[in-house]
Amino acid sequence: MKSGDGKPTITDVAKLAGVSMKTVSRVINKEPNVSEALRERVSQAATQLGYQPSVSARSLAGMRSFLIGFLFGDPGGDYTHRVEVALLDRCRAAGYHLMVEQIDAAASDVAARTAALVAQLRLDGVVLTAPITDHRDVLRVLDGARVPYVRIAPNSDDASSPQVRIDDRRAARELTEHLLGLGHRRLGFIKGDPWHAAGRLRYEGFVGAMQDAGAPIDPALVAQGSFSFESGLLCARRLLEHSPAPTAIVASNDDMAAAVIAVANARAIRVPEQLSVVGFDDAPIAQVVWPSLTTVRQPIASMAQMAADLLLARAGSRNGAAWPQPMPRLELDYELKLRHSTAPAALGLAMAAR
Amino acid sequence: MKSGDGKPTITDVAKLAGVSMKTVSRVINKEPNVSEALRERVSQAATQLGYQPSVSARSLAGMRSFLIGFLFGDPGGDYTHRVEVALLDRCRAAGYHLMVEQIDAAASDVAARTAALVAQLRLDGVVLTAPITDHRDVLRVLDGARVPYVRIAPNSDDASSPQVRIDDRRAARELTEHLLGLGHRRLGFIKGDPWHAAGRLRYEGFVGAMQDAGAPIDPALVAQGSFSFESGLLCARRLLEHSPAPTAIVASNDDMAAAVIAVANARAIRVPEQLSVVGFDDAPIAQVVWPSLTTVRQPIASMAQMAADLLLARAGSRNGAAWPQPMPRLELDYELKLRHSTAPAALGLAMAAR
DNA sequence: CTGAAAGCGCTTACAG
DNA sequence: CTGAAAGCGCTTACAG
Numbered sequence: 001m002k003s004g005d006g007k008p009t010i011t012d013v014a015k016l017a018g019v020s021m022k023t024v025s026r027v028i029n030k031e032p033n034v035s036e037a038l039r040e041r042v043s044q045a046a047t048q049l050g051y052q053p054s055v056s057a058r059s060l061a062g063m064r065s066f067l068i069g070f071l072f073g074d075p076g077g078d079y080t081h082r083v084e085v086a087l088l089d090r091c092r093a094a095g096y097h098l099m100v101e102q103i104d105a106a107a108s109d110v111a112a113r114t115a116a117l118v119a120q121l122r123l124d125g126v127v128l129t130a131p132i133t134d135h136r137d138v139l140r141v142l143d144g145a146r147v148p149y150v151r152i153a154p155n156s157d158d159a160s161s162p163q164v165r166i167d168d169r170r171a172a173r174e175l176t177e178h179l180l181g182l183g184h185r186r187l188g189f190i191k192g193d194p195w196h197a198a199g200r201l202r203y204e205g206f207v208g209a210m211q212d213a214g215a216p217i218d219p220a221l222v223a224q225g226s227f228s229f230e231s232g233l234l235c236a237r238r239l240l241e242h243s244p245a246p247t248a249i250v251a252s253n254d255d256m257a258a259a260v261i262a263v264a265n266a267r268a269i270r271v272p273e274q275l276s277v278v279g280f281d282d283a284p285i286a287q288v289v290w291p292s293l294t295t296v297r298q299p300i301a302s303m304a305q306m307a308a309d310l311l312l313a314r315a316g317s318r319n320g321a322a323w324p325q326p327m328p329r330l331e332l333d334y335e336l337k338l339r340h341s342t343a344p345a346a347l348g349l350a351m352a353a354r
Numbered sequence: 355m356k357s358g359d360g361k362p363t364i365t366d367v368a369k370l371a372g373v374s375m376k377t378v379s380r381v382i383n384k385e386p387n388v389s390e391a392l393r394e395r396v397s398q399a400a401t402q403l404g405y406q407p408s409v410s411a412r413s414l415a416g417m418r419s420f421l422i423g424f425l426f427g428d429p430g431g432d433y434t435h436r437v438e439v440a441l442l443d444r445c446r447a448a449g450y451h452l453m454v455e456q457i458d459a460a461a462s463d464v465a466a467r468t469a470a471l472v473a474q475l476r477l478d479g480v481v482l483t484a485p486i487t488d489h490r491d492v493l494r495v496l497d498g499a500r501v502p503y504v505r506i507a508p509n510s511d512d513a514s515s516p517q518v519r520i521d522d523r524r525a526a527r528e529l530t531e532h533l534l535g536l537g538h539r540r541l542g543f544i545k546g547d548p549w550h551a552a553g554r555l556r557y558e559g560f561v562g563a564m565q566d567a568g569a570p571i572d573p574a575l576v577a578q579g580s581f582s583f584e585s586g587l588l589c590a591r592r593l594l595e596h597s598p599a600p601t602a603i604v605a606s607n608d609d610m611a612a613a614v615i616a617v618a619n620a621r622a623i624r625v626p627e628q629l630s631v632v633g634f635d636d637a638p639i640a641q642v643v644w645p646s647l648t649t650v651r652q653p654i655a656s657m658a659q660m661a662a663d664l665l666l667a668r669a670g671s672r673n674g675a676a677w678p679q680p681m682p683r684l685e686l687d688y689e690l691k692l693r694h695s696t697a698p699a700a701l702g703l704a705m706a707a708r
Numbered sequence: 709c710t711g712a713a714a715g716c717g718c719t720t721a722c723a724g
Numbered sequence: 725c726t727g728a729a730a731g732c733g734c735t736t737a738c739a740g
Contacts, residue, residue, distance in 0.1 A: 033710080035709060052473035053474060054734070055475050056414045056419065056732090061736075065410065101451075375719095376727055379719065383719090412717080415731080715735090716736095718731105719732085724726085
């Protein structure tokens, strides 16, 4: 037992176990070449003293900081939070800690913030979510500092870093095909941010499905949103005021789909009897609006975990040199969630009267 | 200009500026007793080299780590994320970084996780949100390690640490009085977690307002929820099946209030014409449900900022010894948000027919 | 399989 | 107002 008031150090553990500092270090780092007897003796001493290795000392002396960074863009967002919790999970399991930083993509100090994070903390790796995944200044600073990073659902598909994503294009296609299969022909679409990968890909999937089905796309029924509920409100009003009105609307995310339902409710347009609506993400809001949203569920936690694992594997390797080749590009499965916001077209008032 | 590939260190800056390491250190830490001329010369050299002080070196050598921790409980949650972004803001402004950790209150390794966070990283301070604010193991570890912490909306009102909150009891009272003022007498209430401060206080406020108004509380109209949308669903069904049904329902948060609206919609009970509903928090869902929710807005960002500032002020002080006395207990203003989910009682079908 | 020495980049405590 | 020395708690690189 240590009597002083300071925290026990590696020296204290070494003394108690009757070995050198270096042996304790080997045990802590799970390095090979330690006899089982010594390993056991050291572990016991560490536990007995409540020894916790100092991250700053390890970071200063060694080649690892045991710190992973998470850089996100949006100030709000359930998506971001879910990614974070999943990252936390993997980091903890690997003995790493998670630093977070928010980057306002439009701010002028983007490079400075990124630099402060990686240079002051010597991060072993960084996880990026859209739209920061494609911010030139951020990527330049990370590349310059040689900090490994993994991008979740980036816009550009280049091979400069590993990425984790779902096939947004195909998911949007399936969603659209679901509506076409219900007999809808006159479909509206609400786009997301154009510089956001998901926004672009989801629109492409919609267009592909429509073309394959020979269904015309009325440009008046395509509105430019920005993923926010408010932008969905504006777009929904525009689409629903158009004549003839669409019988179904595909929104690029659930927030905007929920906005469509809100506008429909306010105008006594019955969903899904008179108007089918689909969203994307399976955000909490999808099950909370009435009727609940048919949408696409992304495996957010799995995506984040894989991102973390890629980084942790590289940080843990003794050389830590480079990414495996070919560059990892993980594509996870999504899931179509059929709920209550979609119904056959032209069922009209018969069903509405149920 | 440094030619090597490593990052510039304090020594490089000192050489370039023609001063000692110690002088550079003084400038970086904004310590007094440096002539203006030298201060300027050092600043320029640092900028020229792109010098970033190593957090681990500073942490190891000095008495500060420049790291603040954020401990939260719930795996999801807009509230948590908003707190985090606000903390990030203040930390960055002060040259600090933010570490996050999630604690599952029911898990067995709560103490270990907390210990790992504070002992390995030597955190300069920790911010806690409910319900972790009142977790015995967490507090014991923090106290034992002498890590200063600030609690946001804790349950217990003891003076062991600073706290930041709104007056939940008074807010719930005002919300209830708003309904009573609209002529409602038969009110239902959906409680939150009993061991969660806000849950208890909001119920007390409700009871107080009812008693003062001489309105009886029907125990059959008080349901025990747990802040989740799902629990709100169950409670709402129970309350609305009761006869005579309530004309208004107070839910302890917006998620549960939204659930009440969902159940009402599903049963063709018109809100607010036949049933008034109020929530608490002004979460995003409040403006997204139809009709939008009358609720109480908490100044979440301000609360988090004040929590961070308390910690940063103490970490920055040279002695860093203790909290100011009396222990800070900051109570911020809330705001009643009157929206579309409340209307006069007994307006009945006249209004419903509009 | 084990260990003694040097050093990571800073700050502290002390001199002047 | 300025600086030289020692040391924070580890890991690296090297011996044995």
